[in-house]
């Protein structure tokens with residue numbers, strides 16, 4: 001395969017034709033935008049960053065162009081310009097690949113046809129072609145010396161019959177692998193018989209790990225667009241980190257030059273961008289031009305720094321909106337923030353409280369229990385009106401098939417601890433994982449006589465849409481189904497973005513290692529990118545499981561917090577206080 005590729009490459013170099021009019025020049029001289037397509041109809045004036053991208057497309061020494069793009073920088077003008085210029089100047093078989101049928105229809109009707117209508121030298125060039133059933137199709141056109149197909153990546157079988165010289169693909173990160181294969185690979189295969197082929201690819205990146213356009217850019221000469229500072233003249237790529245604004249006033253957003261460290265006002269942006277230039281960061285790569293652009297260089301009114309900073313502020317705290325901002329404005333792939341959770345950071349948040357020092361806001365206590373062959377592990381959570389407190393994590397050594405193990409657990413679950421309001425507090429509900437086949441009967445045997453104390457058997461079920469806890473419909477089985485994926489997702493997002501989960505200083509380092517033992521990643525399953533939880537290799541997860549079950553147990557409670565607060569405030573002198581478990585138990589951790 002490599003040898004064929006090399007022969008093809010050499011043939012390609014030998015075939016380089018004399019220079020033609022660069023695409024940017026052709027677009028500005030010949031192309032006309034109709035009112036339906038642009039707010040600025042008529043002749044097209046390209047921005048400096050658009051010009052070099054356009055020229056790379058018609059540069060005979062360039063075989064591939066890969067563009068990592070944000071929205072609001074006018075890529076569709078370049079795409080249409082490229083199609084139009086090939087039709088007019090270098091008639092060839094052309095294929096445009098877009099993610100869906102709707103994209104194809106929309107592009108043909110709203111962009112391509114109006115531009116061909118409005119542009120004098122293109123007028124009447126495209127004629128509809130009948131498909132095999134005799135119907136005219138929108139997506140297949142003939143013109144003197146060539147043909148144009150517009151195909152949806154969702155129906156890759158339409159790719160089979162045609163060999164093309166010019167392949168243009170837009171929004172490649174929206175193209176999914178189907179059982180017929182990867183549409184991008186299938187489309188590229190159609191170009192192999194042309195020594196002077198062109199493969200043009202553009203997209204807003206989506207997920208960093210699975211992005212097609214980021215992968216292509218990484219193989220290119222990786223150009224970045226740099227503008228000169230108004231104040232010191234040094235060139236830099238404007239990045240989000242360089243945009244600053246006064247706290248609470250995103251409308252004051254401005255650029256801090258990384259060289260002179262002075263603030264440059266938005267009003268200088270057009271002249272800086274006009275004087276900007278592309279720089280290849282991997283100049284040793286030949287024949288593959290890669291461009292990376294973000295919306296910070298866009299001079300459109302809806303992409304002003306102030307407008308973007310306002311959008312960013314509005315998106316903060318909303319992961320979905322933030323991802324849209326990162327993808328479409330910054331043109332960066334999204335990384336799940338949960339991946340950046342580090343156990344050391346969480347451990348450093350430990351505070352002085354625990355079962356023997358219950359914080360006053362706690363109104364309820366729940367326990368989650370994980371069953372292993374040689375031990376039980378359990379986490380005690382305190383719940384205030386707004387926060388979750390991890391009070392303790394403990395281990396009871398002994399086989400789950402041994403009665404004394406369960407006796408120890410029962411004693412712990414019956415304990416009461418002094419509450420600062422004056423009364424005592426105990427475990428309000430507990431869920432024990434009965435999922436492991438060998439111990440199911442033992443767990444059922446323990447929970448069955450303790451339903452009135454809300455001590456229940458639980459079993460994890462996957463799927464992000466599941467409720468936290470729900471009674472199993474299976475008859476005669478005393479079982480609750482726990483939506484572990486949804487609860488883990490909620491936990492990871494609370495841990496990474498908030499501080500409403502608080503940790504006792506009695507927790508050991510291994511607690512935090514296990515709590516962060518799974519991360520949400522993107523995986524291809526049956527060809528589809530999918531987010532799943534994956535265990536970090538070599539880590540145990542009992543503490544995570546206990547946490548999830550203890551949170552699920554909270555769902556069994558329908559207590560009125562006001563009433564509970566009143567109860568805790570009534571000082572009850574009880575003989576049971578001798579039963580209070582103190583730090584002796586805390587020392588029994590593994």
Ligand SMILES: [Zn+2]
Pocket residue numbers: 229230231232233234257258259260261262
């Ligand atoms: Zn400067």
